[in-house]
Amino acid sequence: MVVGDGGGGFVADRATRARRAGWVALAAGAGAWALVKFDVFAGVDHPLVPVLKALSTGVAILGLVVCAAALVVVAKSRRSPGVTEEPGAVGEPGAVGPGNAVSGQVGGSVLQANTINGPVTMSTPLPLWIRLAVAFVVVAVLAVGVLSVVVLTASEEDPDLRAVTTVSFGHCAGGWVVPTPPGQLPIEDRPEGAVQADQGEVLVTLQGSLPAAVVLQSMRAEVVSRKPAATGVRLETPCEADVIPRSFGVDLTRDNPVAFGIPGADGGEKVPAPRFPFQVNESEVEQFVIKPNVSTDEVEWRLRITWTSGTRRGETVVDDNGRPFRTTGTTAVSANYCADLRIPAWTPPGxxxxxxxxxxxxxxxxxxTGSGTLTFTDDGTAVWATGGGEARIRLLSVDRYDRATADVVASTTPDISVGDRLRLNLTYDKASVRGLTQLGAEMLWCRPGVPCQ
Structure with missing residues (x-):
């Protein structure tokens, strides 16, 4: 029993302690619920974030349970006979001092004194499980606070993966689409107001920020917006030899496509299509060439690269210096400007x-005929029939070298899939058509009666 001093100091009974425990549990539960409800850690990449969310949910639920239990204890305490104060004398049964007496149920230790002034309250302690639950809530709240500091502090550190990007016009394809200029344009890396044309290139250089290895697991494109292809003129791309290794294509005719490896060549030697995973650290880098494909749209997009480093897992967003990449089909351009490297400038048709x-x-x-039968129709489409089925191909644009870009819009043959991109090239004598898919498959068709070589 706890007794007030001679001045009649405050003495807490069982109901008061239950109310206090209920308020503490309710406040802790509400705070934990707010962390989950408003997703305070949204966008924070840290392996402890799931632990924090689970712990916060548990505290919120337990806080409500403890609060409800405390209310039950308070209600029972008010209905119980409680403790009364009656006059008595020292030495009489139940007496604790002159002018004070105790009646009803008495539990716990009893303190006797010669003289006691003021009220005397006798009560039993709170149930053990409530005391343990309140203690757990308090400890869990402290743990949430400590972990929050760790997570938020770690999220402010340098990322485990750094990316540097360069948008270019591509090689023997791609180019820029710009508003129609009054005359020739000087050749530069990126003309003002230019939108990257279909089959351009995005060069991505990736490097770890720490000595520990960062393993690149996968890469995909996130389509941000889509609208009709840009109008204006196309600035063609000067040609270079060999396709750079570590090339990946992204088919922007689809939503959020996964990047796929493209076979390349190095010094005339064929290089197989690259495959994930790759590994970088602060002294080792990887350089990827991303070739976006789009048919009749202008698409804004970003790259998302997932990685792991030890127990950490993250996703790095790669964009055009804070803005989405922009790539447009060339089906709405009015003219093709040629690259004259002698000036150097892009010159209008002439x-x-x-x-x-x-x-x-x-x-x-x-x-x-040759690799199956390829039949062109007057509307700029073609049907390719093979022994396994047929594919319908849509020609998108033709450059001055009699090269056409084409999309596969329907297919029942296993040789090619819907959405695949083709480059069709007429030979100088126009006796044969060579086709190349992005995955490196080659086809050859010849005029009837002309042997294919």
């Missing part, structure tokens, strides 16, 4: 720069 061609003007007409 004596040196032939105008854009339609598939018919280029010679993509009639039926061709």
């Amino acid at each position: 004596e040196y720069c032939p105008p854009l061609k339609t598939p018919t003007q280029a010679g993509f007409t009639g039926a061709w």
